[in-house]
Amino acid sequence: MQITSAAEIQNNQATYLIYGPPGMGKTSSIKFFPGKTLVLDVDRTTKVLKGQPDIDIAYVSNTNTWEEWGKIILDLDKNYRNKYDNIVVDNISELERCLLSDLGSKGKNKGVPSQGDYQYMQFRVVNSLRYLKNLGANLIWTAWETDDLYTDSSGQQYNRSYPQINKKILNNVLGLCDVVGRILVNTDGERGFVLSASNSTYAKNQLDDRKGCLQNELIQKN
Template sequence: MSLDIKNATDIKKTKGTYLIYGPPGMGKTTTLKFLPGKTLVLDVDRTTKVLKGEKNIDILKIDNINTWEDWQNKILELYENYKGKYDNICVDNVSELERCILSDLGSKGKNKGVPSQGDYQYMQFRMVNSLRYMKNLGSNIIWTAWESTDLYTTSEGQQYNRSYPQINQKIMNNVLGLCDVVAKLVVNSEGKRGFIMSATNSVYAKNQIDDRKGCLQEELFLDEAKRVSSQSDK
């Protein structure tokens, strides 16, 4: 058996995987308007009405009651029959998706609707495996999430108020590690929306696509030509 070894210079441009997060109502779904090309939005939390009139955006509603089976079927359908048919595929949003899956599993259990420990493990594996499947669809993948905060203490005893995506703690590092960009949506004192794309002690963020540490809301999803131009202007 021969190994398929390639030099790094042979790496071609690939699609990106993004996770954007912020409090409810901040403008995460609205950000999807700025995606270049044809976009499919998997609507979990029913906030896609803000996308009304966008001709390049298709919407597929996820059953938020019988979510466990419906989510699996739709992800498999995308994987089998929709590879490369959309420039962008978005899940809006994964925080609600987790809760819907757990609620569905709990309703089918024997604990009066409360999810069991096993249900949490089922959800965790499904979420991570779903992202792996979606990364093979030949599209940019965008997941939106709500924001969580906590008081984080370093090994030196320093404390920070920390912001990060609202994703189950057991899989958060796994999910965020599979993303090229994790960006926190913020609004400045002048009411202008933008994204933090570089990590600090207080904010979980990263950018493995280019060198930007932040950007305006409408500039997050730059195509390759605009990204090169943006970097050359600095």
């Protein structure tokens, strides 16, 4: 074993997942990330970043997604390690659908993904997250929001909001993130993130003691 004292840890990079309904401001939040940012655009919503000098955008194919996504991961490792302060995948909900659609189109079920295709997608998404965490940058995944009826241990029911990610890998993906934030708009029109979990919202913050933050405060400068 290679043992390191916690007092000697120097790596400040973290993994974030931010989620909310379409149009709530997830992609716009990228404008506020400190340093140089690379956005892997899956859902084609990066027009809101037009004119930002410290943001580069790479468009991920939404038809030949399975093969191209694998090449992108390898290219990042080979040619772009430690070249960006932030790497953003925008967004994971659409990435899952594109991977499944591509696999289904190559199958024998008239474009409908098979059960095996779902398993392939699940492993690729989780493995991609693990891989991207090692590129020397903050990793930020965006996701759309979904909800369900949640019953706690006492039998009380709540409408619960959480990221729209395949339920088979939901806990795995969220467990690999340091911060999970739900974007909301307050009565004054300010956008911000909920960083503290409740019965109605999935959120967490393992970096500091903040329970919420404004949109421009999510990633703090070192």
